[in-house]
Amino acid sequence: MIWLLGDVHSHFDHIERAIDTVAEKPSAVIFLGDIEPPLPLWKCCAGIEARGIEWYWVIGNHDTDNESNYQNLCDTTSMAHNLDGKVCVIDGVRVGGFGGIFRGEVWHPDLDDGKPRHATYAEFERYIRSNASLKRRLTKRDLVQMQAVSPESPHWEGAVLDASRTGKLLKHRSTIFPSDYERMANQAADVLVTHEAPSCHPHGFKEIDRLAQAMGATVIHGHHHDCLDYSQYFDDQGFRAYGVGFCGISSYAPKTGVVTTVVAGDFDESRKHRGSR
Numbered sequence: 001m002i003w004l005l006g007d008v009h010s011h012f013d014h015i016e017r018a019i020d021t022v023a024e025k026p027s028a029v030i031f032l033g034d035i036e037p038p039l040p041l042w043k044c045c046a047g048i049e050a051r052g053i054e055w056y057w058v059i060g061n062h063d064t065d066n067e068s069n070y071q072n073l074c075d076t077t078s079m080a081h082n083l084d085g086k087v088c089v090i091d092g093v094r095v096g097g098f099g100g101i102f103r104g105e106v107w108h109p110d111l112d113d114g115k116p117r118h119a120t121y122a123e124f125e126r127y128i129r130s131n132a133s134l135k136r137r138l139t140k141r142d143l144v145q146m147q148a149v150s151p152e153s154p155h156w157e158g159a160v161l162d163a164s165r166t167g168k169l170l171k172h173r174s175t176i177f178p179s180d181y182e183r184m185a186n187q188a189a190d191v192l193v194t195h196e197a198p199s200c201h202p203h204g205f206k207e208i209d210r211l212a213q214a215m216g217a218t219v220i221h222g223h224h225h226d227c228l229d230y231s232q233y234f235d236d237q238g239f240r241a242y243g244v245g246f247c248g249i250s251s252y253a254p255k256t257g258v259v260t261t262v263v264a265g266d267f268d269e270s271r272k273h274r275g276s277r
Contacts, residue, residue: 001026002091002252004193006244006265007034007060007222016047018249018263026053026251027091030083032222032244033060033099033174033195036069041078054090056083058099060195060223064174085180087187093254096189096215100176101196101223102205107178109207120179121172128168181207185214191252192217198241200230202274212239218257220244226271227261245271 003026005015019025029048035057037044045055057078063069072078083097102108106124107116118124176196184192192212197204198219212219218240225246234240240257244250245265252259 002093002095002191002254003029003262004220004242004244004250004252004259005029005031006227006248006250007032007062007225007246008036009034009062009246010036010038011247012037012044012047014247014263015249016051019048019051019053022262025051028054028056030090030095030097030193031055031057032193032220033058034062034222035060035073036062036065037072040072040075042075042081045081054081056081056088056090056095056097058082058084058097058193058195059174060099061101061174064171067170070170070173083193085183087189091254093191093252094189096184096187096192096217098176098180098184098192098194098196098211100174100180102207103172103175106172106175109205116178119177121175121177124172124177125169128165181211185211187215189215189217190257192219194219194221195223197221197224197243198230198237198239200233200237200241201228201243209237209239212241213237218242218252218259220250220252220259225265225267226274227265227268228272228274 001024008031015029035041041057048055063073083095084099087094087096104111106118118127192215194208196208198208198212199206201224203224208219220242222244224243227243227245227248230241242250242259245268248265248268249263250259251262
């Protein structure tokens with residue numbers, strides 16, 4: 001079994017509790033983004049690893065809310081378990097990882113004409129570093145709270161600009177860029193784990209559908225803190241899709257491809273009213 005872990009948002013205890021209560025332990029667990037580890041992720045996963053279970057992760061939008069979240073994911077040890085942009089064989093299953101979300105500043109298929117504004121992160125970074133208008137993005141109060149520099153400093157304007165740029169560049173580390181999308185579309189997988197949802201979710205995207213179709217994969221996603229029934233769309237969309245709720249756990253059976261709930265997400269019941277697409 002491979003377990004898929006819905007957005008944990010700094011909560012980890014429920015994972016080990018679940019492992020210790022089931023007859024068949026998973027061979028691996030995969031975090032579906034919005035992890036927000038309070039410590040380097042490898043330390044948060046030490047108990048999982050001690051139980052002989054592999055662990056992997058993809059990035060979520062809240063994982064770049066601040067430097068601490070991002071750095072706790074991106075130390076050398078934790079990065080060795082990152083699935084983003086890769087297809088790895090886990091328990092005999094080809095698993096592709098595609099974290100992050102669509103954002104209008106880079107590429108939001110449902111806004112304007114749907115065309116990307118930036119193809120790669122490197123291109124976006126060059127744009128941000130050259131855009132002087134960014135100094136309006138942060139107020140003096142913001143920087144006081146960040147303890148970046150005194151408002152009386154003669155270097156205030158430069159500090160505002162630098163902090164704005166730094167904040168934007170960090171935030172968009174969890175943005176989907178067309179170049180990453182295209183690289184994934186040229187690979188094949190049995191399962192595609194994503195943060196963003198396919199279009200069968202009311203807030204999902206057809207671009208995730210197209211990616212799953214190109215890769216020939218079942219999609220299992222996080223992000224929306226719910227677990228809706230998409231079964232009526234399986235035939236039309238040409239792939240199976242499943243959501244995992246807030247702190248929920250689902251299992252994928254490698255031999256059959258069946259996805260079942262191990263631990264219901266905290267909001268699964270209350271969010272059933274959303275319905276699927």
